[in-house]
Every structure is written in C-alpha cells, then in structure tokens.
Amino acid sequence: MQAVILAAGKSTRTYPLTLTKPKPLLKVSNKTIIEWNLEALKGTAEEIILVVGYKKNMIKDFIKKKYPDLNIKFVEQKKQLGTGHAVSILKNRIKNRFILLMGDNIYSKKDVNEIAKHKYSILVKKAKNPELFGVVTEKNNILVDIIEKPKKFVSDLVSCALYCFDKKIFDALENVKKSERGEYELTDAIKQISKNNDIYCVKSMSCFQIGFPWDLLNADIGLRNRKNIIGKNSKIYGNVENSSIGTNCIINGTIRNSIIMDDAIIDKGSIVEDSIIGENVYFKGTAKSSENVKSVIKGKKIIVDRLGAVISDNVKAENVIINAGCKIWPNKTIKGEIDHDIE
The missing domain is CATH 3.90.550.10 (Spore Coat Polysaccharide Biosynthesis Protein SpsA; Chain A)
Incomplete structure (x- = not known):
C-alpha cells in the first residue's frame, strides 16, 4: 500500500x-x-x-x-x-x-x-x-x-x-x-x-x-508519559520536572512542563514553566505560566488553559521576566520585562 x-x-x-x-x-x-x-x-x-x-x-x-x-x-x-x-x-x-x-x-x-x-x-x-x-x-x-x-x-x-x-x-x-x-x-x-x-x-x-504552539506541549506530555526525556550530550545541573530536553543543552535553572530544544542554554537561577524554548537559545530569567492565558494568533485572541512563553530559535534573553502567553520571534535579543509578543 x-x-x-x-x-x-x-x-x-x-x-x-x-x-x-x-x-x-x-x-x-x-x-x-x-x-x-x-x-x-x-x-x-x-x-x-x-x-x-x-x-x-x-x-x-x-x-x-x-x-x-x-x-x-x-x-x-x-x-x-x-x-x-x-x-x-x-x-x-x-x-x-x-x-x-x-x-x-x-x-x-x-x-x-x-x-x-x-x-x-x-x-x-x-x-x-x-x-x-x-x-x-x-x-x-x-x-x-x-x-x-x-x-x-x-x-x-x-x-x-x-x-x-x-x-x-x-x-x-x-x-x-x-x-x-x-x-x-x-x-x-x-x-x-x-x-x-x-x-x-x-x-x-x-x-x-x-x-498551535502549545499543542506541542500537550503532545509532548502524552508521548513521554510525563517522564523526563534528556537528549544526548545535555548537561543538567539544575532541576528538570516533567519536560523534554534536547541534545547538547546546558540546564542550570529550573524547568517544569516544558520543551527545551537542541543547543539551548538555561542559565543559573532561571525558571521556565509550560514553555517552549527553541534551538540555540540563551535564556536567563523567568518564563512562568498562568491559567487561562490569552495568546494572539493571526489577529485573534485565543484562551489557552495553561501557558508560559513560546521562544523561537536563536534568541538571546538576558535578565528577562516574560509574561505568560508572550511569543518571541527568532534571532531577537531581549532584556527586562516582556509583556507582549516580540516580532
């Protein structure tokens, strides 16, 4: 067939x-x-x-x-x-x-x-x-x-x-x-x-x-049965709970219910919850989640049961506080509090 x-x-x-x-x-x-x-x-x-x-x-x-x-x-x-x-x-x-x-x-x-x-x-x-x-x-x-x-x-x-x-x-x-x-x-x-x-x-x-981006998180949890998955050559010095960590990552912070893609660095003291972090991202700060989060997709507001941040590839985030539901486009450098999508 x-x-x-x-x-x-x-x-x-x-x-x-x-x-x-x-x-x-x-x-x-x-x-x-x-x-x-x-x-x-x-x-x-x-x-x-x-x-x-x-x-x-x-x-x-x-x-x-x-x-x-x-x-x-x-x-x-x-x-x-x-x-x-x-x-x-x-x-x-x-x-x-x-x-x-x-x-x-x-x-x-x-x-x-x-x-x-x-x-x-x-x-x-x-x-x-x-x-x-x-x-x-x-x-x-x-x-x-x-x-x-x-x-x-x-x-x-x-x-x-x-x-x-x-x-x-x-x-x-x-x-x-x-x-x-x-x-x-x-x-x-x-x-x-x-x-x-x-x-x-x-x-x-x-x-x-x-x-939608957050559907990846739901699929991820279902496919790995809520067990952590750690990719090849990744170094875990912090805490990882109910998450997927890609290959060649360095995790010094706390990761919960998230997807961290290949070659990402999560620096010391960082907290990432219910979020997706793209490839080759440097992240230092917090991306905490909330319930009933509003996210704008193609001009329409959509309510998500629970979500942190969605960060695309090659982003450098230094000393950030990213509000729940925010999305960061690729190749951006961001600092401080982020309360809206960065395109």
Whole structure:
C-alpha cells in the first residue's frame, strides 16, 4: 500500500516556531513530527509520497540523511491551494488504495493499522473545542457529514485528518470548487464519495493534532508519559520536572512542563514553566505560566488553559521576566520585562 503525507503548508498558526523550519521538523519528545509519522507507517506502507512546499529542502535533506534507505518520493505543491489541491497533483502517482495523513499531526501505528483495514475510512476523536476542527457526524460508525469549523455546536467528534482512499478521490476532487478562503478543500471531495460509499469512522487510540504552539506541549506530555526525556550530550545541573530536553543543552535553572530544544542554554537561577524554548537559545530569567492565558494568533485572541512563553530559535534573553502567553520571534535579543509578543 502507498501512503501520502501532506507537508507543504507554511503553518502560520504555529508562528514563531515555524518561521525557521517547517512544522513536520518541530520536535516533540525529542523526535520530529515527521519521524513519529514515518514510524507509524512502518510495516503498512511500501511507498511513501511526501508533498512538500514551504522550506521543502529542509524536509528533503532531513529525510535523505535520516532515512537513506526509505522508499520515499517527493512531490512539490508549488501553489498553496489547499489540501484538496495537494492530493489532486498525485493523480498519476497513486496506484490504488492509499493512506493519507497530514504532516503536522502525530499519529499512532495502531490508528494507521485500523484505518488501512477499510476501503474508505476517516480517523475521528472527541475534542473539547470542536469548533476549531472539521466536525464529524456519523451513524453506526459510518460518516454522515463533515462541517468545517462550525459556528454552532454540531458534535464533539472531529476529524483527525487521517484517511484511507482509492483512486475515486481524484474523480471527486475534479468536481471541487474553490472555497471562500480560495482553496480546494479535501472535505468537499470526501462528502462526494460518502454519497455513494460508506466511509468508516475509526475512533482514534492516540492522535495529537498540532494546530498551535502549545499543542506541542500537550503532545509532548502524552508521548513521554510525563517522564523526563534528556537528549544526548545535555548537561543538567539544575532541576528538570516533567519536560523534554534536547541534545547538547546546558540546564542550570529550573524547568517544569516544558520543551527545551537542541543547543539551548538555561542559565543559573532561571525558571521556565509550560514553555517552549527553541534551538540555540540563551535564556536567563523567568518564563512562568498562568491559567487561562490569552495568546494572539493571526489577529485573534485565543484562551489557552495553561501557558508560559513560546521562544523561537536563536534568541538571546538576558535578565528577562516574560509574561505568560508572550511569543518571541527568532534571532531577537531581549532584556527586562516582556509583556507582549516580540516580532
């Protein structure tokens, strides 16, 4: 069986972390998102097609170096015209049945195996905030409808964007028109197929949807079962609680419920809580968390249950007090109290 991973998008909702790298290369529990998904496909997919676009060479170089023997093909989506368009450009490459997954979510091998058992299937799970996703209605485990980000409550069951299709999807995609946001939506094609075919709804055993920066923290906790993970060659002189520490880090401060990426230095006396610290960051100060934190994403305020700071790569933070919810763009030098995003 073939598998397709869509990994072409810019992922602007996860800024500032995806300003320096594509989302599939962000690490969760010291492993990139793309690694988690390639491992989930192992034993099920004989060939993998990776649709790339944004910072495509970073993904290509990483895969070729990490998986030199993997049977993987790269296809570029030159224009970002939606998930439906990304699938449509593969019409001549797909042989028959195939698994389709998003390159910015993390899927389990169990879910992949269950999806592959059915001719047509979609992975679903219950969500606390279904209005942020494609909401699914079903009857006796058969898909009835998908509604993209409904304004009124329809169901708490959402799509995890992991599917099994055959070549009929391409016929359906030919009839899809551009949506209001100027994209060809895959969900429109799925609705067409569901009119004449049963699409089985598989309840997810373990799926982590990474829509916003703090979703990395939730996935990280789940994947490492709240145990610390310390990367190779990292030196821990301070305290690390319920966190992931990347490779070649020096930790002299206190880290709680956080992700510290590779080559970061957390200086003596520092406190980092419920935060994400990017690669090659020097940090001295505090980034304490609070509950019900407001964070601005693409001009909209979003309430996060609990969050500290989100600091992108190559930031130098000296004697800082970073208020909860603040995001720091890459390559910045900051000092003192920070009470807003630094872009």
